[in-house]
Amino acid sequence: MSFPADFDLAGTVARLFIHPVKSCAGIEVQQALLTDTGLEWDRAWMVVDAQGAFLTQRALPRMALVRPQMTAADLVLHAPGQAPLKVPLAATGLTAAVRVWNDTVAAWDMGDAAAQWFSGFLGQPCRLVRFDPAQRRLSSLEWTGGAEAPNQFADGFPLLVASTAGLDALNAQLAAAGQGAVGMERFRPNLVLGGVEAHDEDRVDLLHIDTGAGGAVQLQPVKPCVRCPIPDIDPASAERGTQVGDALRRYRQDARMGGAITFGMNAIVRRGAGQVLCVGQPLGAHYRFG
Incomplete structure (x- = not known):
């Protein structure tokens, strides 16, 4: 498939990330299967x-130090001072009711060994659970325009989209303030756009991605991502700072979100579940108000 020549912008898939355990470190990948609920x-x-109730870096910044690894059979978790924890990808387990924001869903408990591993590292009783695919947790219908967009344990939407140029603009702000540059991993996106202007993800309608599989993936940016303190947590040390939030407040207060600071766009899958996204694939879009 070739893109129409009249797209307002053209770019590429620059980077892809998955975050297997909510609020723990992510994994940068070269390709990922797209599903209705986001990247596999x-x-x-x-x-x-x-x-x-779900736990995040907001209260427990040490979660940033839990680093996942995916093998053919297991999710392997690494953390300082801990032996690796293997969680079989085929594991189900007893059903438990868990809460993520305002939603309560049934999930599979991953057992006592995983609970002890996390409890010891985080310093409080906790358990590891897995989303039960039989459950259906929908994104906000208000923001999706009524489209039913399922997601798993993401904050609210299947995908988070950012741009390389958006990070470059932030790092220019940090440099002007005498601060060091930060990496994209602080913003925990799934899809990073290359070859576009800073924050073009804010302005586009459907994102079309050519997977070379006979049809384009279509992703719909639907809601600006309001930023909590997590981007101010150093993913290498779990130490908190203020420089990222301070810089964003200087230029990213978003009238669409009542003046809150935003970076990146939450998106839903309109077409293409079952196709594979790869770094380097071409993409195009029209501006929403072009």
Whole structure:
């Protein structure tokens, strides 16, 4: 397939990330299977407290130091001072009711060994759970325009889209303030656009990606991503700072979100579930108000 010549912008898939365990470190990949709920294995597992409520770096920055590895058979988790934890990809387990934001869903408990591993590292009782694919957790219909877009344990939408140029613009702000550059991993995107202007993801309608599989993937950016303190957590040390939030406040207060700072766009899958996204694939889009 070739893209129409009249797209307002053309770029490429610059980077792809999955985050198998919600709020733990991500994995940069060269390709990923696209599903209705986002990239395969993204936010498929989650850490919960003794009451079944989800845990994140917002309260437990040490979660940034839990680094996942995917093998053919296992999710392998690494953390400082801990022996690696293997979680079989085929594991199901007993069903538990867990909460992520305002949603309560049934999930599979990954067992006592995983619970002890996380409890020891995070310093409080907690358990590892996996999303049960039989469950249906929908994105906000208000933001999707009524389209039913399922997701797993992501905050609210199947995908997060950012741009290389958007990160470059932030790092220019940081440099002007005498601060060091930061990496894209702080923003936890799934898809990073290359060859486009800074924050073009804010302005486009459907993103068309040519997978070479006989038809384009179509992703719909639907909601600006309001930023919490997580981008100010150093993923290498789990230390908190303020420089990223301070820089974003200087130029990324978003009237669409009541003046909150935003970076990246939440997106839903309109077409192409079952196709494989790869770094380097061409993409195109029309501006929403072009």
